[in-house]
Amino acid sequence: MPSALLRRRALPLLLALAPLALVPLALAPATASAQVDPATLVSKVDIPYSQFSLKNGLRVIVHTDRKAPVVAVAVWYNVGSKHEPAGKTGFAHLFEHLMFNGSEHAPGDYFEPMQQIGATDMNGTTWFDRTNYYQTVPTGAVETALFMESDRMGYLLGGVDQAKLDNQRGVVQNEKRQGDNQPYGMVEYAQLAGLLPADHPYGHSTIGSMKDLDGATLDDVRAWFTGHYGPNNAVLVLAGDIDVKTAKRLVTKYFGAIPRGPAVAPVKVDIPALPARKDITLKDRVATTRLYRWWTVPGLNDPDATPLAIGAHVLGGLASSRLDNILVKGEQLAVSVTAQVQQLAQLGFFEVTADVKPGVDPAVLAKRLDEILADYAAKGPTADEVRRVAMSDVSARIGALEQVGDGGGKAAVLGQGLLYSNDPGRYKKELAEIASTTPERVRAALSKWLSRPVLALSVVPGARDEYDDAGSSDSASKTRSGIVSAPAHYVAEGEQPAPTAVTDVDRSKFPTVGSFANVDFPTVETATLSNGVKVHLARRTGLPTLRLALSFDAGKAADPKDAQGTQALTLAMLKEGTARRTSIQIAEEQERLGANISVGASLDRTTVSLYALTPNLAPSLDLLADIVLNPSFDAKELERVRAGMLNAIAQERTDPRGLARRTFFPAIYGPDHPYGIGASGAGDPAVVAKLTSQNLASFHRKWLRADTAEIFAVGDVTLADLTAQLESRFGAWPMTRDLPGKKDFSAAPPPARPRIILIDRPQSPQSMIYGGMVLSGTGKDDLLDLTAANDILGGSFLARINMDLRENKGWSYGAYSVLERNAQTNAYVIVAPVQADRTGDSIAAIRSIVTDFLSAKGITAPELERTVNGAIRELPGGYETSGAVLAQMQRDALLGRPFDYVESLAARYKDQSAPALDAAARAALDPAKIIWVVVGDKAVVMPQLAKLGLPVEIVPQADAPDSGGAAKPAANEGRK
Known part of the structure; x- marks a missing residue:
């Protein structure tokens, strides 16, 4: 589901800066025994860029790439959870959500105009060191993207009110529940608490605590904005079908009059060491014991950063890693292992995991794991291991070179380099280091940092340790601190007010969009x-x-x-x-x-x-x-x-x-x-x-x-x-005497028997809801109108299901519906993870939305316009990468379509109408046939489900069917 509001972990150094650009290689084809050297590849990697700054301090990077008529627009702010004061954990991330809920001159949802112009790869993320926002737009719509980004940089506060704050607080709390609800979902909290003091800048999770999120006020919103979102604390990157002259004109036009904000003081960060080894055990509802080993290590600008990342890759990142070869393939004490460096700007975490093989004593694996780690830290890797890491890493980077945008494309590479290292070309130095680092440098770094005391955590199967799920839609709906409204440019006490921006840009209307090219799918x-x-x-x-x-x-x-x-x-x-x-x-x-x-x-x-x-x-x-x-x-x-x-x-x-x-x-x-x-x-x-x-x-x-x-x-x-x-x-593929396999589709799906199947998963702060039905016809049918109708019902961020459960009610981090299209049969599937105390209400709300959509509240003119415009205009950006092209080729072959199928879509989208889309949806969908599956805590959700008027069948988690086993009906429950 498209979502602008995902939090994203920083990637290990060897992968974090993967997508680059490449000068064409003139290399001889390899023979069966010859391979190109990583140093040769590294020497050819280049992302040409220009850089300039506005008078207000905004730093701008421009990279020209004409291969597709799209431009990536990315803004990186030097603010993350490490900047949060005590009692305000999670606020950087909460504020990121608010940045998508409208500004003074664009008061609606950020996704509305962006879908209209065909934006792709659109998101926003928060992490310890930064908050970033990005989208890739057609060349003809780049002014709209700059208008939107500049309006929320300079004119956000007039668009924020108590209702929006309360709603997004609920969304973020459900994002937290969704993460916490996963197996091993409580590990990060134990990691940070075990390695770092509570007052350390990196000492708390970016998602924050429920208590602190509940306490966030409009005062906090205004102080955070004026204190951190000035242009002098940001980096803007434009990458793609744009040149420097055009970029300077447009950036100056839309950002030039935004006033500077206060300077953001550098955060002082030390790298604490534990006084002695620390062992912790957590219980969780997991299938197997997982062992963790952690050390704090330096941030990405430290000379030891690359050697440590290479060392981790050799240890547990390669397919032939040390830990995999010894513990999984050799001694068979573990079923899976990993190792990586979680590289942040000023700090890092060297992380090792091992999942205990069933039947093996966890203590035996723990002892062996510690022996291997100690020996490896003392002796280091071999030259062949280091070379294999370099080759596999550089190759992976080259494979990602096609994308200008997204969270890891060329715009991100340049932006991160300038934000974290004051050098957009930082990637070149890192690549050179990867290609030239010796085994001795890796050994020295490992010996220095892994010889310190370790934090050892074991997560063992069992009832989860007590979980604090404070915060709810009820508590979040109350007004905070008595604040109902405040002046648009309110500044918290002690801050210097930023002057109101004066601009000659007419912000009373959106910029006029240019022409949009049709997709040119490769022959x-x-x-x-x-x-x-x-x-x-x-x-x-x-x-x-x-x-x-x-x-x-x-x-x-x-x-x-x-x-x-x-x-x-x-x-x-x-x-x-x-x-x-x-x-x-x-x-x-x-x-x-x-x-x-x-x-x-x-x-x-x-x-x-x-x-x-x-x-x-x-x-x-x-x-x-x-x-x-x-x-x-x-x-x-x-x-x-x-x-x-x-x-x-x-x-x-x-x-x-x-x-x-x-x-x-x-x-x-x-x-x-x-x-x-x-x-x-x-x-x-x-x-x-x-x-x-x-x-x-x-x-x-x-x-x-x-x-x-x-x-x-x-x-x-x-x-x-x-x-x-x-x-x-x-060509000489040997044939066998076996007859080829044949799939038997003679068994038709059974008649729909609407009901709720409840899988009892105790201690679940969220419920996972699936609903849906089998459709008539096959995947080879023309489903263009039905797909567009579902985009409006549940298939996009702005769809009715998501806007209601997430943006209106704040009960979910995101809910959606999708058409599962297969060669023989199709299905309509609804997915909605919701807070546990709103499980029944959420199913009722979805049923009402679907019923209304198929009857009295069909597709509106604005919904049709948004959907058609977005579908047409996002086509060129949809096939920027070879992976996207390869996937489309396979879909076309499976569904019996010509390989130039996508080039015909723009004309067909233009001819779509609301009556045609309504008719397609009403012919295919029937709310009375929807079957529901709920995974949640029976004690919490069963009383809610009993009110819905559907039969409820209960399945204990331990007895969840593997291939359609029968569930047990609840005695007289839900049959009213």
Whole structure:
């Protein structure tokens, strides 16, 4: 769901600045044994930029990229949760929400005009060090984006009142509940409290406490705005289809008259060390014990930052990491491990996790983990490990170079560099460091920082420790401090008032938008291998990369009904060894090549995907072919992978969304339908526990074969070259005597039996609601009008369901509906995580919204205009990346559409009408057929559900069905 209000963790250093730009490479194609060197790649990476400042202190960066008619607009403010005073935790993030609720000259929701102009990648995030806002807009609408960003920078307070503050307080509190409600959701609080003093700038969570959020007043809002949101405390980045001359004119026009704000004093931050090792145990409703190890380390500008990040990557970030090879693949004490540096501006956290394998004593794993960490800190990594980190990291960055916007695109790279390091080109120094850092530098940094006392946390299964869920819609609706209204430019006592901005910009109306180009989808060429496999290529030459998907007509629907989980376990085993390579050799070869091979499945298709650097394409395809054609399904490896999958299923059954999705789809499709399976496709643990190597090999022979395969690719290669390379590896694909698999769709979904299935998950501060029904027809039907109608009902941020539950009532962090479109059958699905005490009210509200939408309150003219304009204008920005193009190619093939399908959409959108959209929705949807699944605390929600007039079936969390098992009706509950 589009949302401007997500909080986002800072990424590890090796990934945080991933999307860059690249000078075209002139590299010789790799042979089977030769690979391009990371230093060669690094030397070619460049994001050309210009920089200027306005008189009011606003710093501006401009990067020109003409590949698509879009411009990324990003504003970074030097304010985050580390700037919050005592008693005001969570306020930076709460204020970020308010920035989307209207300013003096744009009093409505920020999303309304932005959807009208076709904005994509639109969001806002808050973290310890900063708050940022970004959107990517068509070139013809860049003035509207600048008008909007400048209006909330200079004229916000006239648009903020008590009602908006109270509403967004409720939204943020539900965001907090949503995060806390996850398995291991309380860990961050224990981490910060255990490592840092309470008064440390980084010593509290960005989401804040319920008590402090409840205490936020309009005084706080005004003081925060005048104290931190001045142009001299911000960085503006424009990246894309714009030049410096145009940028200077427009930025000066819209931002130039905004007055400077007070200077924001630097925050003093030390890096505390624990006096001695600290061990903590938390109980939570989790499937397995998870061990954590943490140390505080320096921030991103410290000389040790890159060596520490590389060290963490070697330890637990590579597919062939130290911890994975020893604890998961070797000694098999753990089912999963991770290590990373959580890199902040002035501080970092070196983090290690290990999930205990079922049946293993956690104390045994804990002791072994500490031994490995101590030995690694003393001896450091090998030269090959460091080189593999450098190669895989630089390759990943190159793969992300296409995007100008979003939270990690080129605009973000430049903005972060200037904000955190006073250098937009900081990424160049970091890349050079990554390519040149030696094992000795890594060892020295690890030895220095990891030799200090560790914070060791164990999260063990059990009833969650007492949880303080203060704050509610009732308490938040009360006026704070008696303040009902205040002057628009109110300044808290002790602050210097900022003068009212004087501007010659006419802010009484939005800027006139320019012309909008239609999407130019890349031309798709098709060839056929000698064995009949079709190859489809969209050539893009901007980067030396190729993305390829080997797609099989299988998918989760191919999973045997009497052996659910066969497909998932087969896929999980593909990269775990072949006749010529072990699982470790496969992982290491990928890393040396800078390639990535992944497996996945939708309901209809099973896919093995490759991302490769084109200079290394030949050996990367060699590796792909070996994995696809020659999996060994080794019995010893199977036992390890099986344990990991059983643990994943157990984890899924402790997660609110996972529980709902395992129950909802079998309920609406029926257990006999191929789509009537848990959404993850992980399967039945009883089946997974018994599957043999022979079972997996048989599934592989039946379903992953040449006569079910189709290849899609996007990248810097010609069709002739790609076809020749694929022919040499897949053209003689050996056929087997097994007949190809056949999916049986003869079992129709059962007649809808409206009811509520309640999965009892005690101690849940939120309830996860799923609702929906199976639609008539197939995914190949023309659903353009129905999709547009759903955008208005529940498919966008401004849709009726989200605006009511989130923006009007403050009961949810976000609620939406979606059309699940598959080859054979479609479904309408509603998803609404809501605060527990409003579960019944939320279902009632959604039912009322849907009923009204389909009857007396159909689509309005403004809703139609917004939806049509947004759909047309966002098309060019929707296919900026190769990944988006590759996904669209596969959708088009699945649904029987031509590859230039998206180029026809603008004209069709223009012809849409409210009566046509209403008719499509009314023909497809029936509120009386909706089935509901609720995952929540029975003691809290059952009295609410009983008032809704629907039968209620109760399922204990431990008995949640795996593939449509029967729920137990509540005795006389909900049958009124």
